[in-house]
Amino acid sequence: MNLFSEMRVLVIGALERMQAEGTLPAELDFINVAVEPPRDTAHGDMATNAAMVLAKPARMKPRDIAQNLTSILAGDARILTAEVAGPGFINLRLAPELWQGLVKAALAAGADFGRSAMGQGKKVNVEYVSANPTGPLHVGHTRGAVFGDALASLLDFVGYDVTREYYINDGGAQVDVLARSVFERYREANGLSPEIAEGLYPGDYLVTVGAALKDKYGDTLLDQPESVWLEDVREFSTDAMMDLIREDLSALGVRMDKFYSEKSLYGTGRIEAAIAELESKGLIYEGVLEPPKGKKPEDWEPREQTLFKSTEHGDDVDRPVKKSDGSWTYFAPDIAYHYDKVSRGFNGLIDVFGADHGGYVKRMKAAVSALSDGQVSLDIKLTQLVKLWKNGEPFKMSKRAGNFVTLRDVVEQVGPDVTRFVMLTRKNDAPLDFDFDKVLEQSKDNPVFYVQYAHARVCSVLRKAGEAGIPTDDTTLSAADLSQLSHEAEIGVAKKLAEWPRLVEIAGRTNEPHRVAFYLYELASELHALWNRGNDDPSLRFIQEDAVATSQAKIALARAVAVVISAGLGILGVTPAQEMR
Secondary structure, eight states: OOHHHHHHHHHHHHHHHHHHHTSSOSSOOOTTOOEEOOSSGGGOSEEEOHHHHHHHHHTSOHHHHHHHHHHHHTTSTTEEEEEEETTTEEEEEEOHHHHHHHHHHHHHHGGGTTOOOTTTTOEEEEEOOOOOTTSOOBHHHHHHHHHHHHHHHHHHHTTOEEEEEEEEOOSSHHHHHHHHHHHHHHHHHTTSOOOOOTTSOOOTHHHHHHHHHHHHHTTTTTTSOHHHHHHHHHHHHHHHHHHHHHHHHHHTTOOOSEEEEGGGGTTTTHHHHHHHHHHHTTOEEEEOOOOOSSSOOTTOOSSOEEEEOGGGGTOSSOEEEEOTTSOBOTHHHHHHHHHHHHHTTOSEEEEEEEGGGGGGHHHHHHHHHHHTTTOSEEEEEEEOOEEEEETTEEOOOBTTTSSBOBHHHHHHHHOHHHHHHHHTSSOTTSOEEEETTGGGOOSTTOHHHHHHHHHHHHHHHHHHHHHTTOOOOHHHHHTSOGGGOOSHHHHHHHHHHHHHHHHHHHHHHHTOTHHHHHHHHHHHHHHHHHHHHHHHOGGGSSSOTTOHHHHHHHHHHHHHHHHHHHHHHHHHTOOOOSSOO
16 A cells, blocks of 8 residues: 555546646646655645646646646545645645554555565566675675665565576686685695785685695695696685685575676686677777776776777777787676676666776676667666774774674674664665664664664564453454544654655665665654653553553554564564564
């Protein structure tokens, strides 16, 4: 039940009636007509811009359209008042029955309340984390993992067919560095002193990998040249790191549908096929690029290269795909990987990258646009840095990792639920401060606690009602006489509940799961405010002594709040608290 959509249908119907009556020109486009919450709730429950957006194409004054429109809307039983404001905005106040009916709808739908068919089953691929398989996930990966996972759940909730995917960067030089690093730990496991030269990975997490390598090979590799052992050790080490990464993701509650290996693109003709596809469209040529201003990127060289005409699809400069020596640039396998995604039939692609990939956005969008003839969308979300604090000071790095704070460091300190919620309390492209002390505070200033406390309070009400012999199953509560929910504070909670179906569609349309976290905090605030008013006004308490019917109506409102909080936390990947300890 989306009251905002329902009211928009009412407004469109009124506009069509005006057309039929000749007070509004025919053949107007109503696509930009919206019904939204007003900027100031004192002005009404909802507002529509219909008169403002139609005035110019209709060649009419907006107030003239608004006056006719309000006279029609005011005749609907669902509308208490319809008033023209300013140059032609219309403020609407709805009948209390609508808010009471929304509580019933939330209880009837349960976990599916607010679920939408907006995505129409379209296939969307969300690629996230995709860390190099060279060590445990760090705190930056944690934010990308949480954001990507919540976004995937959000898109599923609004009707998309979502695939969660991890791209294993196992085709570059970094996995050779990993193999050499593990080999030194293998030497250590065989009683020799490891030589961790500059550029190798120093973390203690490789000690167990070196020991496992010894278990497999004994000392047979010690006297062999690198050319003999490098490939085997690289594969062994990469597999070990991916096992570690999967464990890290599991600790955070993240699951992937598919792991895709970059290495699988080499020697299989997949890169060649992707470049050939671009060439067939006239987008590949041999040329020399002008040197870029400022710092030169790694893929620039002052000689002829094979170039992709990415500027024809919105990029700033054309991009090299093959170097003058015949080797592929870093960009080429990424093109091939996204060509594979396009070939798998996805309608939309979403890549979640770290902030340091900002320069990669336009070229990647150009590639997908070219490969799909503009038919497949690509949205690239950049996650900004996370600063960790504890006891008022920057949180120190993990000795086990060697030089960074790991995902496990964070989860072991505060748990996966707190980690996930806090990572979504800022928009993905805004820096985030993660204070280990503050995220565990039991105060209104801690959004994790505040939202969980609201859910736990509802659970406590249900337990106390059970002890008092009051039936509180959802079927019974939805059949309660909800007309007893008439106080402005109770109606205020119902109005906030009404925003959920609209909010979740907006969040899904913009690929912004942080909106869900923000909304849950606002909903929790409404519940806590009602709870606190009950301390002064006994008639607002959820359980009314010797008044079962009244209690059930009030408990129905609280239960509806819990339904929405649970659904929202489910999208964020957080388990709702049954009680606070």
